[in-house]
Amino acid sequence: MSEPLVPRMREFGETIFAEMSARAVATGSINLGQGFPDTDGPPAMLEAAVEAIRSGGNQYPPGPGLPELREAVAAQRLERYGLEFDPATEVYVTVGATEGVAASVMALAGPGDEVIVFEPYYDSYAATVALAGAVRRPVLLRPVEGRFTFDPDELRAAVGPRTRLILVNSPHNPAGTVFTRDELQVIADVCREHDLVAVTDEVYEYLTYDGVEHVPLATLDGMRERTVTVSSVGKSFSVTGWKTGWVTAPARYVRAVQTVKQFLTYATGGPWQRAAAYGLRNELPWVGELRKSLEAKRDRLISGLEAAGFATYRPQGTYFVQADIRPLGFTDGIELAKALPERAGVVAIPTQVFYDHPEAGAHFVRFAFCKKDEVIDEAVERLARLA
Numbered sequence: 608m609s610e611p612l613v614p615r616m617r618e619f620g621e622t623i624f625a626e627m628s629a630r631a632v633a634t635g636s637i638n639l640g641q642g643f644p645d646t647d648g649p650p651a652m653l654e655a656a657v658e659a660i661r662s663g664g665n666q667y668p669p670g671p672g673l674p675e676l677r678e679a680v681a682a683q684r685l686e687r688y689g690l691e692f693d694p695a696t697e698v699y700v701t702v703g704a705t706e707g708v709a710a711s712v713m714a715l716a717g718p719g720d721e722v723i724v725f726e727p728y729y730d731s732y733a734a735t736v737a738l739a740g741a742v743r744r745p746v747l748l749r750p751v752e753g754r755f756t757f758d759p760d761e762l763r764a765a766v767g768p769r770t771r772l773i774l775v776n777s778p779h780n781p782a783g784t785v786f787t788r789d790e791l792q793v794i795a796d797v798c799r800e801h802d803l804v805a806v807t808d809e810v811y812e813y814l815t816y817d818g819v820e821h822v823p824l825a826t827l828d829g830m831r832e833r834t835v836t837v838s839s840v841g842k843s844f845s846v847t848g849w850k851t852g853w854v855t856a857p858a859r860y861v862r863a864v865q866t867v868k869q870f871l872t873y874a875t876g877g878p879w880q881r882a883a884a885y886g887l888r889n890e891l892p893w894v895g896e897l898r899k900s901l902e903a904k905r906d907r908l909i910s911g912l913e914a915a916g917f918a919t920y921r922p923q924g925t926y927f928v929q930a931d932i933r934p935l936g937f938t939d940g941i942e943l944a945k946a947l948p949e950r951a952g953v954v955a956i957p958t959q960v961f962y963d964h965p966e967a968g969a970h971f972v973r974f975a976f977c978k979k980d981e982v983i984d985e986a987v988e989r990l991a992r993l994a
């Protein structure tokens with residue numbers, strides 16, 4: 608029988624996450640691969656979801672999302688960033704940021720169009736661009752003085768006549784970079800010069816460290832009108848299983864996104880939306896405490912990795928540390944990641960799976976630090992055996 612999967616999706620068969628998680632289970636390893644916290648979100652917010660179910664919020668919510676969540680998102684964008692969005696026409700609720708990005712890309716780029724992505728990139732981007740029938744044009748983020756960044760000339764050179772979109776993720780998974788105002792200005796200039804739309808994935812907007820500030824691209828001059836911003840509750844409130852996110856953009860872009868989203872899933876789970884609205888209104892102090900605790904966990908993991916012989920990059924945001932494996936005498940991250948469960952009882956993700964040019968990331972592995980202190984401690988103790 609012939610291969611049933613359409614050709615454009617064939618390169619996305621088995622993900623490394625499935626393989627590594629299976630190995631973690633089979634070997635009893637500590638899983639610092641996939642990025643999800645091992646503690647719960649704010650108790651009152653969890654209670655708000657239960658209450659929404661108990662009080663009958665169990666039928667289809669409006670396609671664009673519950674008004675209370677759209678209003679809470681608009682209030683959050685205004686208070687935190689000074690950005691004004693009309694909750695009726697410029698905010699749209701999606702099934703997590705993943706669907707927000709997917710619906711945006713599918714709405715705004717079609718067959719043969721080019722989408723610029725910064726590599727390494729979040730794993731859903733490549734598949735989403737392929738689903739749209741579009742072509743990804745990667746721009747490399749490389750380490751410069753301890754931090755991953757891009758060369759402005761390479762970004763400019765990546766733009767061609769078929770370029771439609773730039774997909775921007777800041778704070779960036781897996782590189783850990785929070786783009787500076789200067790870096791964002793370069794992206795903004797390119798967008799304006801070539802009449803491109805930016806889709807920004809800001810799911811780690813609250814999770815930045817060392818006083819580094821997250822700047823939404825939409826706050827730069829002339830960018831609100833050409834930026835589709837995506838975020839969600841998953842990372843900010845440690846409820847990654849809730850899959851509740853939103854898009855904020857000028858009404859004409861929201862209408863475009865709506866046209867796609869309504870036929871992907873129509874609406875997003877109602878009880879989660881009620882609880883998300885509650886979280887945005889009431890639990891931002893909790894998020895502030897989460898940020899502090901994650902900063903300490905980052906430092907804890909980095910000290911342990913350095914003691915075990917890795918060279919590390921201190922991320923300015925997100926859940927992840929990039930570790931260079933060469934000081935330990937390894938050169939290939941995939942080989943090491945596959946050996947780690949047996950050799951050390953720890954699972955990590957080889958960063959090269961997030962690249963179109965895997966050679967650029969061959970010597971990095973990604974460790975997640977959104978885990979309990981004792982889990983991090985046990986993991987680095989085990990990793991110390993490698994040296």
Ligand SMILES: *Cc1c(COP(=O)(O)O)cnc(C)c1O
Nearest residue numbers: 703704705729780810839841852
């Ligand atoms: C975790 C993550 C997502 C997924 O967000 P959901 O709201 O769970 O869909 C999207 N983008 C990045 C960069 C992530 O790390």
